[in-house]
Amino acid sequence: MPKSGGEPPNMVKDLDIPDKVRDELLSQGISELYPPQADALQYALVGKNLVLAIPTASGKTLVAILGVLKKVLARGRALYIVPLKALAEEKYNDFKAFEHLGITVGLSVGDYDDLGRSLDKCDVVVATSEKADSLSRHDLNWIERLSVVVADEVHLMHDPSRGPTLEVLLARIRTINPKCQIIALSATIQNSMEIAEWLDASHVTSDFRPVVLKEGVFLDGEVTYTDNTREEFPFLDDGVVSVVNASALAGEQSLVFVNTRKSTESLAERLGLYLREVLKKDELAALKDAASRLRRADAETTHVADKLANCISSGVAFHHAGLSPAQRRAVETAFKERKLRCIVATPTLAAGINLPAKRVVVRDVRRYDSMYGNLPIPVLEIKQMLGRAGRPKYDTEGQAILVAKTESQRSELLERYLLGEPERIYSKLGTEAALRSHVLASIATGLVAEDDDLVRFIDSTFYAHQAESWTLQERMDRALEFLEDEELITRDGKRLWPTKFGRRVSDLYVDPLSAVLLREAVQRAGLRDEVSDLAWLTAICTTPDLSTFFLRRSDYKLVGELAERHREEFLVENVDEELEREDFLAEVKTGSMFFDWIGELSEDGISVKFNIGPGDIRAKVDNGRWLLYAASEIARLFSYNDLSRKLRGLEKRVSYGIREELLPLVSLKGVGRKRARALHAKGFRKPGDLKAATTDQLASIPGIGKAMANNIIQQVYGGEMPAETRGTTFEAEVVEEGQEFPATTEPTRKEPEPAADDGASQTSLSSFGPEGGGDDA
Numbered sequence: 150m151p152k153s154g155g156e157p158p159n160m161v162k163d164l165d166i167p168d169k170v171r172d173e174l175l176s177q178g179i180s181e182l183y184p185p186q187a188d189a190l191q192y193a194l195v196g197k198n199l200v201l202a203i204p205t206a207s208g209k210t211l212v213a214i215l216g217v218l219k220k221v222l223a224r225g226r227a228l229y230i231v232p233l234k235a236l237a238e239e240k241y242n243d244f245k246a247f248e249h250l251g252i253t254v255g256l257s258v259g260d261y262d263d264l265g266r267s268l269d270k271c272d273v274v275v276a277t278s279e280k281a282d283s284l285s286r287h288d289l290n291w292i293e294r295l296s297v298v299v300a301d302e303v304h305l306m307h308d309p310s311r312g313p314t315l316e317v318l319l320a321r322i323r324t325i326n327p328k329c330q331i332i333a334l335s336a337t338i339q340n341s342m343e344i345a346e347w348l349d350a351s352h353v354t355s356d357f358r359p360v361v362l363k364e365g366v367f368l369d370g371e372v373t374y375t376d377n378t379r380e381e382f383p384f385l386d387d388g389v390v391s392v393v394n395a396s397a398l399a400g401e402q403s404l405v406f407v408n409t410r411k412s413t414e415s416l417a418e419r420l421g422l423y424l425r426e427v428l429k430k431d432e433l434a435a436l437k438d439a440a441s442r443l444r445r446a447d448a449e450t451t452h453v454a455d456k457l458a459n460c461i462s463s464g465v466a467f468h469h470a471g472l473s474p475a476q477r478r479a480v481e482t483a484f485k486e487r488k489l490r491c492i493v494a495t496p497t498l499a500a501g502i503n504l505p506a507k508r509v510v511v512r513d514v515r516r517y518d519s520m521y522g523n524l525p526i527p528v529l530e531i532k533q534m535l536g537r538a539g540r541p542k543y544d545t546e547g548q549a550i551l552v553a554k555t556e557s558q559r560s561e562l563l564e565r566y567l568l569g570e571p572e573r574i575y576s577k578l579g580t581e582a583a584l585r586s587h588v589l590a591s592i593a594t595g596l597v598a599e600d601d602d603l604v605r606f607i608d609s610t611f612y613a614h615q616a617e618s619w620t621l622q623e624r625m626d627r628a629l630e631f632l633e634d635e636e637l638i639t640r641d642g643k644r645l646w647p648t649k650f651g652r653r654v655s656d657l658y659v660d661p662l663s664a665v666l667l668r669e670a671v672q673r674a675g676l677r678d679e680v681s682d683l684a685w686l687t688a689i690c691t692t693p694d695l696s697t698f699f700l701r702r703s704d705y706k707l708v709g710e711l712a713e714r715h716r717e718e719f720l721v722e723n724v725d726e727e728l729e730r731e732d733f734l735a736e737v738k739t740g741s742m743f744f745d746w747i748g749e750l751s752e753d754g755i756s757v758k759f760n761i762g763p764g765d766i767r768a769k770v771d772n773g774r775w776l777l778y779a780a781s782e783i784a785r786l787f788s789y790n791d792l793s794r795k796l797r798g799l800e801k802r803v804s805y806g807i808r809e810e811l812l813p814l815v816s817l818k819g820v821g822r823k824r825a826r827a828l829h830a831k832g833f834r835k836p837g838d839l840k841a842a843t844t845d846q847l848a849s850i851p852g853i854g855k856a857m858a859n860n861i862i863q864q865v866y867g868g869e870m871p872a873e874t875r876g877t878t879f880e881a882e883v884v885e886e887g888q889e890f891p892a893t894t895e896p897t898r899k900e901p902e903p904a905a906d907d908g909a910s911q912t913s914l915s916s917f918g919p920e921g922g923g924d925d926a
């Protein structure tokens with residue numbers, strides 16, 4: 150309760166929260182609130198909407214957690230929206246710490262189509278914005294029952310690809326369930342007040358940071374901080390090496406941000422040469438352990454895994470979207486256990502995450518954009534990276550360092566990034582792709598029944614709050630026209646209806662344009678006796694939901710020849726025209742990756758051939774199987790039942806990366822492409838055949854082992870066959886080690902794929918940092 154002076158309580162013991170929550174906080178060592186937390190809780194704890202825009206590491210999550218717990222312990226329900234899967238896991242664990250108080254927490258990041266029934270049993274659901282959007286399309290009642298929604302990193306509304314989903318989701322929640330409390334957490338941005346106005350929320354902002362973060366620029370062996378203090382570093386090689394090496398010598402950990410994946414790898418390798426000299430014997434032994442665990446994280450070994458393991462044994466790791474989830478987790482864990490001295494990352498690690506990095510060094514402040522060339526990275530993003538240093542749980546002070554080569558660069562970096570203010574953010578809802586998807590969803594869910602509703606709905610968005618909504622009118626009309634022409638909606642005067650197709654497309658959570666392209670492919674296929682796998686695999690790559698590989702100059706000949714050889718197969722209207730189109734060749738190239746995959750080319754083979762990492766293969770596979778599933782559903786909807794079945798089979802092959810003959814074997818839990826192939830090679834064609842085998846026999850097959858053999862035998866004898874059971878099954882439960890494909894049994898599309906970051910961007914980089922353009926080229 151507020152103290153007599155009107156000041157909000159700053160001690161946990163004085164907070165108006167249930168006793169058991171208070172006790173749990175105290176047992177976590179949190180007894181005193183940071184001033185902006187105390188301010189914010191005045192609103193959060195009484196159910197008011199809140200926009201909390203305070204610096205990194207200032208404990209925004211705790212405010213949200215307490216707001217959520219207050220509601221949930223009074224029988225309310227909560228949704229916690231995050232931008233990234235990695236962050237979802239961290240927040241999920243934060244809530245899990247309160248589960249013994251009698252609440253249930255769910256994590257929802259995959260499986261787009263099938264609404265997990267268990268979600269209904271959760272008091273708190275932590276979800277990515279795409280997942281939450283998808284869930285709300287299936288079940289508006291779920292939204293109606295929510296009593297509080299947290300939007301973490303709400304400033305990401307400005308992101309062109311992800312922002313509109315978050316924005317529309319918030320607008321939808323507010324329309325359907327105006328009483329629902331909204332707690333929005335934001336980085337400090339110039340116009341956080343504008344978000345607060347949009348959400349009818351109280352606005353709390355401050356420049357308080359619990360752990361002092363000294364920010365400075367490195368030049369010639371010395372960092373000058375903004376508080377005018379200086380720190381010298383023995384100069385080695387370049388700025389990054391100097392700072393990281395000195396930190397390691399002092400037993401401290403650092404995090405380095407660069408702008409390309411390739412740079413993360415080459416820099417980590419270079420740093421390893423120094424760090425291994427610094428580390429003690431027992432530290433190196435622990436690292437060796439971590440390295441061998443990393444090597445076994447996935448079922449198949451790849452050169453990326455080798456490279457990463459080598460770096461790890463020298464005390465440094467690289468981290469980017471090309472790594473598999475298991476690899477990323479292994480790196481984060483080793484860093485949290487303070488085994489690794491340094492991680493070199495792309496900005497994938499910049500948002501919201503808590504890591505024990507005393508120092509952050511941002512080497513690159515420019516990044517290549519395919520439209521505009523080499524652009525400065527926004528202040529907002531650089532601040533997010535710098536803010537990973539000095540986190541309360543781990544350190545009492547942090548240092549955030551930019552690297553300059555010349556005096557003029559030094560002052561530029563200082564002015565722009567360290568003394569400058571983060572930008573304003575703007576709604577990105579005005580793009581055609583965002584509009585056609587979200588307008589269809591609004592109509593399909595019944596939220597919008599006529600033109601006037603649509604106007605009202607658009608008026609409720611942040612876009613309309615920032616700009617006059619009429620500026621959207623023309624694009625909106627175009628989106629409506631597209632949906633009507635393609636028979637996703639119908640119109641009767643002012644009244645709008647979804648068609649069966651439209652409703653299904655909205656549920657399937659694919660871009661309406663993807664659905665239309667898939668429908669065309671299905672219709673063409675319906676006229677043919679036979680359609681090749683490559684043709685289907687290329688067809689899914691023509692949709693905007695699957696980003697294609699970059700077509701290198703050296704690809705033209707090979708891909709061109711491949712396309713020419715299969716020209717009669719493609720499900721396109723005019724193949725001559727298509728073959729002239731560079732984009733089509735890129736689609737064929739991407740389709741051929743899926744083709745190699747289901748032809749059982751090894752992960753390493755694929756990663757070398759297409760110059761991608763294991764994480765990219767997973768992202769592509771998730772999206773590919775999702776689109777094949779969508780295609781199969783669309784085929785069924787239009788009564789192409791045979792095609793629909795065939796597409797389901799192909800989807801399953803893509804999810805496992807197998808030839809057709811292995812389909813029966815992968816129905817065994819824990820058996821993926823490698824183990825199925827090994828069993829097949831020994832003459833076992835289907836689960837029933839395994840009854841003839843002994844556990845010892847199976848155990849001696851490469852990649853199976855004793856525990857797995859036991860498990861298989863149990864399954865073939867009366868154990869439940871999980872093949873067609875729906876719902877998420879993590880193979881890791883039964884696999885001793887090495888995650889086999891796929892991780893889930895349902896088609897999933899988790900998040901938009903990571904931006905391609907291959908040679909295309911690297912060769913064009915003229916680095917701003919001390920490296921010169923050299924190491925990326």
Ligand SMILES: Nc1ncnc2c1ncn2[C@@H]1O[C@H](COP(=O)(O)OP(=O)(O)OP(=O)(O)O)[C@@H](O)[C@H]1O
Pocket residue numbers: 178179180181182183186203204205206207208209210211336500501502503536540541542
């Ligand atoms: N009052 C407190 N006392 C001690 N530690 C706290 C307190 N509040 C939060 N923390 C700890 O501070 C750390 C950072 O909090 P949190 O992740 O919520 O920061 P944030 O403001 O969301 O930062 P970012 O903008 O980087 O996401 C967490 O480890 C959290 O447990």
Ligand SMILES: [Mg+2]
Pocket residue numbers: 209210301334501
């Ligand atoms: Mg946060």
